[in-house]
Amino acid sequence: MFERTDDLIQPFRVDSLGVVGRVVRLGDTVDTVLRQHDYPAPVSHMLGETLALTASVAGALKFDGVLTVQTKSDGPLRLMVADYATGGWMRGYAAFDAERLAETRPGDSLTRLLGMGYLAVTVDQGSDTERYQGIVELVGTTLAECALGYFRRSEQLHTVVKLAAGLAPGGRWRAGALMLQREAKAGGTGPVRDEDDDEPWRRALSLTGSATTAELLDERLTPDRLLYRLYHEDGVRAFQPLPLAFGCCCSRERAEAVLIALPAEEIGGLGIAGEIQVTCQFCNRTEVFTEDEVWAARAEEHPRAVSRS
């Protein structure tokens, strides 16, 4: 139906069940992010799911800026950060303890990989606007279960998400998500809550629950065919997809700005053989400056304050 079938957020609606949702498909986008870092498989798997979750949450909100999903915890996989920037640009990175991680496997529970900690969703729309942040404890055995806690906390009461990430044939990473939300009743002021009206929601949950990991990841199963397979008896409608791609906003200018902002005494300690390297933690791109370049840039920025020690 639509030309684009991969690296996208595909919104849909099932009128008779009173639900809206999104299919997220990540091909090149997630493969690019994960290959930049070459993480061990359990880390790639979990960060892939985090990127799919990030796109699902971003697709449900109206904002102009950057939405970040971050986990911080005491397990082997101690940090994950995934960004979605308006326009569909995605990037991410993780931090882990290699020794402890060696005892885990892809598909291990959230509890085993991440341990105790929190998941935070932040929306940053620029310096002159208020930042939105929602934080929940990591509860549940999967990232999708943990996300339910976030949806409840942010008053998206009737929301579920399924997440998947894995290596496709050919050794490329893929990730996917299927998110479903119950619509507010026409004329109502919030999510439908009366129990009498639960049958369509229960049916929607059961149909959504029947989607398999393989279906969420299969590149040959286009999003509209997946939607048809799941909801065709109830009249599903798909809308124009939003494209996704890897994108990082790091640049030589930003790297230089970081060096200019550092205290003078730290600059000397950074140089190796007269060179200073600044590596972007998101995309691993490295900018190399000579120490002379850094001192010249600092002198230009604060003419009197700079002293070379």
Ligand SMILES: [Zn+2]
């Ligand atoms: Zn970067």
